[in-house]
Amino acid sequence: xxxxxxxxxxxxxxxxxxELIYFDNGATTLKPQVVIDAVTDFYTTHTSNVHxxxxxxxxxNDRLYDEARSSFAKxxxxxxxxxxxxxxxxxxxxxxxxxxSHGFLHEGDIILTTEAEHASNLLPxxxxxxxxxxxxxxxxxxxxANVDLEAAKELFTPRVKVVAVAMVTNVLGSILPIKELSALxxxxxxxxxIDGSQxxxxxxxxxxxxxxxxxxxxxxKMCGPGGVGILYGRYDLLEAMExxxxxxxxxxxxxxxxxxxxxxAPTRFExxxxxxxxVIGAGAACEYLLQIGLDEIHAYEKELRSYFMEQMKQLxxxxxxxxxxxYGPITFNAEGVFxxxxxxxxxxxxxxxxxxxxCAKILHEIIGTDSTxxxxxxxxxxxxxxxxxxxxxxxxxxxxxIGIFF
Amino acid sequence: xxxxxQLLEDPAVLRExxxxxxxxxxxxxxxxxxxxxxxxxxxxSCIDDITVQAKITDGRIQDIRFDGVACTISTSSTSIMxxxxxxxxxxxxxxxxxxxxxxxxxxxxDAASLEEAVAMKNVYRQANRIRCATIGWKAIRQLIEESGxxxxxx
Numbered sequence: 001x002x003x004x005x006x007x008x009x010x011x012x013x014x015x016x017x018x019e020l021i022y023f024d025n026g027a028t029t030l031k032p033q034v035v036i037d038a039v040t041d042f043y044t045t046h047t048s049n050v051h052x053x054x055x056x057x058x059x060x061n062d063r064l065y066d067e068a069r070s071s072f073a074k075x076x077x078x079x080x081x082x083x084x085x086x087x088x089x090x091x092x093x094x095x096x097x098x099x100x101s102h103g104f105l106h107e108g109d110i111i112l113t114t115e116a117e118h119a120s121n122l123l124p125x126x127x128x129x130x131x132x133x134x135x136x137x138x139x140x141x142x143x144x145a146n147v148d149l150e151a152a153k154e155l156f157t158p159r160v161k162v163v164a165v166a167m168v169t170n171v172l173g174s175i176l177p178i179k180e181l182s183a184l185x186x187x188x189x190x191x192x193x194i195d196g197s198q199x200x201x202x203x204x205x206x207x208x209x210x211x212x213x214x215x216x217x218x219x220x221k222m223c224g225p226g227g228v229g230i231l232y233g234r235y236d237l238l239e240a241m242e243x244x245x246x247x248x249x250x251x252x253x254x255x256x257x258x259x260x261x262x263x264x265a266p267t268r269f270e271x272x273x274x275x276x277x278x279v280i281g282a283g284a285a286c287e288y289l290l291q292i293g294l295d296e297i298h299a300y301e302k303e304l305r306s307y308f309m310e311q312m313k314q315l316x317x318x319x320x321x322x323x324x325x326x327y328g329p330i331t332f333n334a335e336g337v338f339x340x341x342x343x344x345x346x347x348x349x350x351x352x353x354x355x356x357x358x359c360a361k362i363l364h365e366i367i368g369t370d371s372t373x374x375x376x377x378x379x380x381x382x383x384x385x386x387x388x389x390x391x392x393x394x395x396x397x398x399x400x401x402i403g404i405f406f
Numbered sequence: 407x408x409x410x411x412q413l414l415e416d417p418a419v420l421r422e423x424x425x426x427x428x429x430x431x432x433x434x435x436x437x438x439x440x441x442x443x444x445x446x447x448x449x450x451s452c453i454d455d456i457t458v459q460a461k462i463t464d465g466r467i468q469d470i471r472f473d474g475v476a477c478t479i480s481t482s483s484t485s486i487m488x489x490x491x492x493x494x495x496x497x498x499x500x501x502x503x504x505x506x507x508x509x510x511x512x513x514x515x516d517a518a519s520l521e522e523a524v525a526m527k528n529v530y531r532q533a534n535r536i537r538c539a540t541i542g543w544k545a546i547r548q549l550i551e552e553s554g555x556x557x558x559x560x
Contacts, residue, residue, distance in 0.1 A: 340477040344532060370475065402424050402478055405528040406417035 004292065004300045004379040011380055012036065021351040021385045026170060026198060026329050026358075026376030028220045031285075038284035039225050042277035050276050051249055051267075061276060068283025069266070075286050075294075076215065076232050077206040084231040084238070084266040085279050089197045090120040092216035092231035095269060096193050097124040099241035100162060104191075107133035109161040112152075112190075114138055114176075115366050116145040116169040119359045120216075121195045125164060139165070139181075141366055144322045145174040153184065160190045167199035167215075171358045171374060172321060172367070173328010175199075182211030191237070197221055198328065200230075201289070201378075203298040207232050219278065224285030228278040231269070238265035247271035297379045302327055304377055304386065311390040318393055321367050329376035334396035339371040341401040346373075348404040349392040411518060420525040427482035427522075432489050433471045442469070443552055445545040454480045454538060458545035462553040466495050472542060479526070479535050484542025486522050491546060496555045503547050510539050 008014050010032040013022070022030060048058040050065045066080070073080040086092045111125050115138050128134045140151040147165075163185040165176050182192045191213040199205050200215075201222035207215055212232070219228035233241070243250060243262070250271040254260035262268045289297065308330055312320050321331045334342045343355035353375045357363065364370045375389060413419050436444075441461045448455045456474035460467055470488040487506075491499045506523055508515040512530040529539040550556060 338477040340538070341479070344535065347532070398425060398428070398478065399421070402421050402428075405424075405479075405531065406421055 001299050001303065002296050004296065005382040007032075007292065008380045008382075010034070010288075014380065019350045021381075021388055023375040023377060023381065023385070023389060024352045024354050025221075025378040025381075026374060027354055028226075029201065029223050029378050030380065031225065031281075032223055032288055034288055035223055035225065035281045035285045039277045039281040042280055049273055061280070064280045064283065065274070065276060068279045068286070071283045071286040071290070072230055072232075075200070075205075075290060077208050078232055079235060081264075081266055082232055082235050082238065084233065084269040085274055085282075086229035086231050086269070087227055087275065088220075088229040089195065089216040089218040090229070092229040093120050093193070093195065094124050095231055095244050096214045096216070096233070096241075097128065097164075098244045100191070100193075101128050101132055102242040103240070105132060105134055105161055108159065109134045110155075110157070110159045111136050112139055112155055112160055112163045112165075112185075114141055114145070114147065114165050114169070115362045116141060116172060116174070116360060117164075117166055117362075118170050118195060118197070119361065121164055121166060121193070122362070134161075135159075141174075143366060143368075144325050145169045145172040145363070145366055146325070147174075147176055147181070149177055149180055152181075156184045156188050156190075158188050160185070160188050162191050162193055164193040164195075166195040166197070167205065168196075168202070168328055169360075170198050171329070171331055171360045171363055171372065172325060173198070173331070173376075174322070174325050175327060178210045178212065182213075186211065201297075202294075202301060202327075204294040213237060219282035219285060222285055223288055224282040225275075225278045227275045228282040230282070233265070235265065238269070241265070241269075243269045243271065245269075245271035248273070292379065298327075300379050301377055304381060304383065305330065307383055308375070308377070308386045308390070311386070312393065315390070315394050317396060321369075321372060329374045331372045331374050332393075333369065333372055334393065337396055337398050337401050339373050341398070342396045343373055345396050345401040345404055346389070346392055349388070349395075351375075351389050351392055410521075414517075414522070414524050420527075423486075423522055423525045424478060424482045427485040428478040431472075431481055431485040433469075433492070434473060434485065436471055436473045442471070443549050445548050445552075447541050447545045454541055456480060456484060456541055456545065458484065458542055458549065460546060460549045460553075462496065462550060462555050465497075465555050467491050467493065467499055467546075467550075470546060472545075476541070477538055479529060479538035480541050483523070483526050483539045484545075486525065487542045487546060490521055490523055496550055496553075499546070499550060500556070503543055503550075506543055507540065510536050 011030045013030040046057045069080045069083045072083045140148045194212050194215045196215045196217040200217040215232040217230050220226045250268045252261040252263050317335045339355035355373045442459045444459045446457045454476040459471045461469045505515045526539045
């Protein structure tokens with residue numbers, strides 16, 4: 001296995017914060033210099049809009065923008081025309097859910113999801129429960145957010161029209177059996193809407209092999225800039241789908257009689273001037289990850305995580321909520337210390353983690369607690385950082401957590 | 407400087423105060439009584455979920471109670487607030503709330519008036535925790551405003 005921590009020198013944030021242990025990669029990731037350069041070069045040497053100008057720089061940006069689409073197509077194993085750029089994963093999911101609610105979903109249809117989902121893959125559905133009379137049901141899960149596939153099978157009736165789940169859950173890091181769920185969904189005529197936010201940055205996600213109909217992810221969680229979401233959609237589905245936003249660039253023609261004709265996917269879903277520099281930067285991030293290799297990234301993180309977990313399990317003051325999952329963040333609490341207090345203590349030791357409910361506000365149904373600490377890794381993290389974090393975790397007491405204020 | 411004021415300068419004492427109010431919060435249960443108004447504070451941060459309840463009549467805060475799940479700073483600052491403001495006139499309470507808010511913002515404040523609440527004086531060092539230290543105080547300020555008792559004594 002390759003030691004990917006050698007890539008740390010690519011990240012100015014790490015150079016500029018030599019003491020920082022950044023374990024909040026589930027929230028956002030650090031940016032390598034190639035991505036920063038791709039964004040700033042747009043500002044300093046080739047600013048223009050896209051799809052509008054008849055000059056050389058505009059043509060360059062058209063090319064870079066389209067190349068970014070091709071990069072993501074390579075990453076996800078789909079066609080470039082199946083990649084839509086949005087503003088974040090939430091926007092991608094909202095586009096799909098809005099689209100499905102216009103012409104595909106009807107009253108009484110069932111959406112299968114899980115109690116481990118992020119708000120962005122629940123609230124748009126909850127609104128449809130109110131507005132369109134669809135029904136939401138939860139796939140059965142164990143305490144570490146792994147789907148019980150056998151028990152789940154019973155839920156797949158002809159009324160099920162959508163299976164909407166995260167490929168990797170954002171709090172417990174469980175990996176859902178997407179291929180099996182897609183097959184079950186397709187058997188009853190349902191579509192799959194997959195939140196890939198915590199999966200795509202960390203492992204090979206082949207949408208064709210997994211049978212995914214729609215997938216959302218976010219550039220900033222995979223070394224890219226903020227403000228860029230990715231939506232993969234099977235092309236025939238995209239072509240049949242109504243866009244959320246109407247406006248410039250996405251229309252083919254319109255007339256004074258209020259008639260209009262829209263462009264084909266993916267342009268149809270990109271109304272208005274897009275986040276051009278963001279998309280170009282996202283393309284650079286995508287190429288950067290492809291160059292390292294998603295399988296390499298996955299293997300490195302998995303080993304680092306297991307090294308981390310083994311030590312955390314030994315600490316008598318720490319309760320870990322996902323010890324048996326092979327992958328994803330380490331999610332824990334320190335005995336007798338509220339998660340935010342514990343995170344505050346770790347912050348005083350220069351360790352950045354997230355505390356709280358991580359936008360998964362019904363997960364407490366599964367793990368029995370509202371709030372946890374999440375330490376999430378990426379390929380630039382090291383065993384030395386893990387050691388320092390474990391040592392700090394061993395010192396989390398109520399007294400120490402309050403002590404940081406004095 | 408009085409003995410109490412000296413004690414409240416001692417970091418070990420202040421730390422102990424916070425721990426004590428967190429483990430054994432005062433006035434920590436709500437009552438079913440129409441004379442009490444409620445403020446549910448959960449939007450300030452992702453985690454804290456605190457309800458503060460106060461009975462404000464005749465220009466005076468007759469009682470304050472609270473309940474909910476929150477961090478040490480939120481819980482203890484709210485607990486200390488209930489002790490300090492209970493029985494105060496609305497005018498006195500408004501003065502103390504202003505002093506407290508000044509303190510957590512790192513501005514000048516009347517330390518002697520705040521008694522145990524000075525335990526929160528260093529919270530501004532972790533900017534993200536200021537909202538924890540003020541959640542209960544904002545609730546009581548809101549309840550005072552809603553009570554319509556602010557004109558008393560004028």
